Amino acid sequence: MACITRPTMLQRLTLLLDCPLVIVAIFISGIGGTFQYGFGISVVASPSTYIKELVNQTCIRRYNVYIQEWQLSLIWSFTVSIFSIGGLLGSLLAAPFLAIVGRRNCLLFNNFVAITGAVLMLLSQTATSFEMIMVGRFLSGINSGISLSAHSLYLTECTPKMLQAMVGVTIGTFIGIGKFSGQLLGLSELLGAEDRWPWLLGFSGFTAIFQLVTLPFLPESPKYLLLNRVDEPACEKAMMRLWGNKDHSRELEEMLVEKAAHQNIQSHSVMELIRERSVRWQLMTIIVTFISLQLSGINAVYFYSYDVFRAAGIHEYQLRYSALGMGMCEMFSYLVCFMIIDRIGKKLLLFAGYVVVAITLVLLTITIYLQHQIFWVSYCSMVLIFTFLFCFCLGPGGVIVPLPGQIFTQAFKASAITVSWTLNWTGMFVVGMIFPILVEHLDSFCFVVFLLVCLVSALFVYFNVPEMSNKTALEIAADFDRMHSKSGRSKGEKTDEQSCDVFKRYETKF
Structure with missing residues (x-):
C-alpha cells in the first residue's frame, strides 16, 4: 500500500478550523458529557462540613437523636461513594441505550437524569434531608456513567479520521475542566459558603440544561447513521454539515468497508x-x-x-x-x-x-x-x-x-x-x-x-x-493481528490485501 505523508500540526489545526461544527460539537458534547464526571468527583470536597452539619440537623429534627462520630463518618463515606455506584450502573445501561436511541439522543435524554439529581441536591437544605443529597449523587453518578460512554463515542464518530486523535484528547480535557470547575466554584468567595453550597451541588443541572437546549441543533454521528440505521443519505448529510461542503467519498468508503466486513x-x-x-x-x-x-x-x-x-x-x-x-x-x-x-x-x-x-x-x-x-x-x-x-x-x-x-x-x-x-x-x-x-x-x-x-x-x-x-478500526485490527499472529507479517499482509479487495468493490460507487 502506498505510503501517505503524515499531515503537520498546522495542517490539522487548519482542517479543524474548516470544520466549525466539529468545534461546536466538542464543546456542547463535552459540557454535558465528561465534564459531569470530573465535576461530580471534586464538587463534594468543599461543602463536606456543611453536608455533615445537615446530617446532624436532619437526625435531631426528625428523630431527636445526636449521631456519633463514627455514624457520621459512615453516612458521609456512603454519600461520597454512592456516586461511583451510580456511575457503574450508568456504564452498564450505556451500551443498550447507545445502540437503540443513538449517540446524540443518548446524551440528550441523559440530561434529564442530571437535572433531576441536581434539583434534589439543590433543595436538600431547604427540606432538611441529607437523603436527597444521596439520591442526587446516585443520579449524578448514573448520568456520568452514561455520558462518559456517549460523549466519547459521539465525538469520535463525528470527527474526520485525520483529527480523531487530536479531538479525542478533548474528552479527557473536559474531565479536567470539570474537576477544576468544582474546585473553583467551591471557594468560599463563590459557591462554597454556608448559604450557597446547595447551588454548588446543583450546578451540574445548569450544564445539563445547556446541553439539552443546544444539542438538538447538532446531527447524529455519521457512522451510527450508516452502520446502525443503514441510512446512507442521512450519513452523507451529517458529514456535509459537520465537515463542510467537500468531497467525503474517502471517509464514506472506509465506513462502507467496515460495513461490508x-x-x-x-x-x-x-x-x-x-x-x-x-x-x-x-x-x-x-x-x-x-x-x-x-x-x-x-x-x-x-x-x-x-x-x-x-x-x-x-x-x-x-x-x-x-x-x-x-x-x-x-x-x-x-x-x-x-x-x-x-x-x-x-x-x-x-x-x-x-x-x-x-x-x-x-x-x-x-x-x-x-x-x-x-x-x-x-x-x-x-x-x-x-x-x-x-x-x-x-x-x-x-x-x-x-x-x-x-x-x-x-x-x-x-x-x-x-x-x-x-x-x-x-x-x-x-x-x-x-x-x-x-x-x-x-x-x-x-x-x-x-x-x-x-x-x-x-x-x-x-x-x-x-x-x-x-x-481506522479495521486497520488497527489488522495491526493487532499482524503483531500477535504466529505467521507474523505474512498474515498481516494478507489482511491488508483482503481490505483492499473490499475497497475495490465500492470504487464504482464514487
Missing part, C-alpha cells in the same frame, strides 16, 4: 465481546489501560499533596488555591497532549507516560519519607507532584479515554465502552475503599503498589499494542 452483524453484547477471539488483544488493551487509570496513583498523589504543601510552609487557608493550581496543571497537560499527540503517536505517549509516572512515584516516595528530616525536600515533592500530574494527563489521561471508540469496529464499540467504564467505576470504588487501609499500613510507601501497576502497563503497551493514530 461486518455484513448482517448486529451490535454485540458484552459477553459476545468477551468470547470473540478476533478482538482479544483490543479487549486486553482496554482492560489494562482502564484499570491503570484508577491504579496509577493519581488518587494517592492528590491525597498526599496537602501534606506536602503544608510541609512546604503553605498555610491551611491557602491549600484550596494549591488544589486549583493542580487543576490548572491538568488542563495545561491536556492542551499539550492535544498539540503533540498526532506527531508523537498514541503508543509512545502511553508508554513514555507510564514510565515517567513510575519514576516520579519512586522519587515521590523517597522525598515524602524524608520531608520531615530535610526541610528543602518538601519543595522537591511539590515539583514531583506537578510532574506526575503533567505526565499522567499528557500520556495515559489524554490517550486512554477515547480509546474504546477508536480501536473497535462498530459492532463492538458500545460493549467495549461499557466494559471500559465499568472497569473505571469499579476501580474508583475499590481504590476508595482500600486506599485508606493502604495509607494506614504503608504510609508513603503505598506508592510502590501504584508504580508497579504503571510498569506492568508500560510493558504491556510496548510489547502488545501497535500505533493507533490516524487509522
Whole structure:
C-alpha cells in the first residue's frame, strides 16, 4: 500500500478550523458529557462540613437523636461513594441505550437524569434531608456513567479520521475542566459558603440544561447513521454539515468497508465481546489501560499533596488555591497532549507516560519519607507532584479515554465502552475503599503498589499494542493481528490485501 505523508500540526489545526461544527460539537458534547464526571468527583470536597452539619440537623429534627462520630463518618463515606455506584450502573445501561436511541439522543435524554439529581441536591437544605443529597449523587453518578460512554463515542464518530486523535484528547480535557470547575466554584468567595453550597451541588443541572437546549441543533454521528440505521443519505448529510461542503467519498468508503466486513452483524453484547477471539488483544488493551487509570496513583498523589504543601510552609487557608493550581496543571497537560499527540503517536505517549509516572512515584516516595528530616525536600515533592500530574494527563489521561471508540469496529464499540467504564467505576470504588487501609499500613510507601501497576502497563503497551493514530478500526485490527499472529507479517499482509479487495468493490460507487 502506498505510503501517505503524515499531515503537520498546522495542517490539522487548519482542517479543524474548516470544520466549525466539529468545534461546536466538542464543546456542547463535552459540557454535558465528561465534564459531569470530573465535576461530580471534586464538587463534594468543599461543602463536606456543611453536608455533615445537615446530617446532624436532619437526625435531631426528625428523630431527636445526636449521631456519633463514627455514624457520621459512615453516612458521609456512603454519600461520597454512592456516586461511583451510580456511575457503574450508568456504564452498564450505556451500551443498550447507545445502540437503540443513538449517540446524540443518548446524551440528550441523559440530561434529564442530571437535572433531576441536581434539583434534589439543590433543595436538600431547604427540606432538611441529607437523603436527597444521596439520591442526587446516585443520579449524578448514573448520568456520568452514561455520558462518559456517549460523549466519547459521539465525538469520535463525528470527527474526520485525520483529527480523531487530536479531538479525542478533548474528552479527557473536559474531565479536567470539570474537576477544576468544582474546585473553583467551591471557594468560599463563590459557591462554597454556608448559604450557597446547595447551588454548588446543583450546578451540574445548569450544564445539563445547556446541553439539552443546544444539542438538538447538532446531527447524529455519521457512522451510527450508516452502520446502525443503514441510512446512507442521512450519513452523507451529517458529514456535509459537520465537515463542510467537500468531497467525503474517502471517509464514506472506509465506513462502507467496515460495513461490508461486518455484513448482517448486529451490535454485540458484552459477553459476545468477551468470547470473540478476533478482538482479544483490543479487549486486553482496554482492560489494562482502564484499570491503570484508577491504579496509577493519581488518587494517592492528590491525597498526599496537602501534606506536602503544608510541609512546604503553605498555610491551611491557602491549600484550596494549591488544589486549583493542580487543576490548572491538568488542563495545561491536556492542551499539550492535544498539540503533540498526532506527531508523537498514541503508543509512545502511553508508554513514555507510564514510565515517567513510575519514576516520579519512586522519587515521590523517597522525598515524602524524608520531608520531615530535610526541610528543602518538601519543595522537591511539590515539583514531583506537578510532574506526575503533567505526565499522567499528557500520556495515559489524554490517550486512554477515547480509546474504546477508536480501536473497535462498530459492532463492538458500545460493549467495549461499557466494559471500559465499568472497569473505571469499579476501580474508583475499590481504590476508595482500600486506599485508606493502604495509607494506614504503608504510609508513603503505598506508592510502590501504584508504580508497579504503571510498569506492568508500560510493558504491556510496548510489547502488545501497535500505533493507533490516524487509522481506522479495521486497520488497527489488522495491526493487532499482524503483531500477535504466529505467521507474523505474512498474515498481516494478507489482511491488508483482503481490505483492499473490499475497497475495490465500492470504487464504482464514487
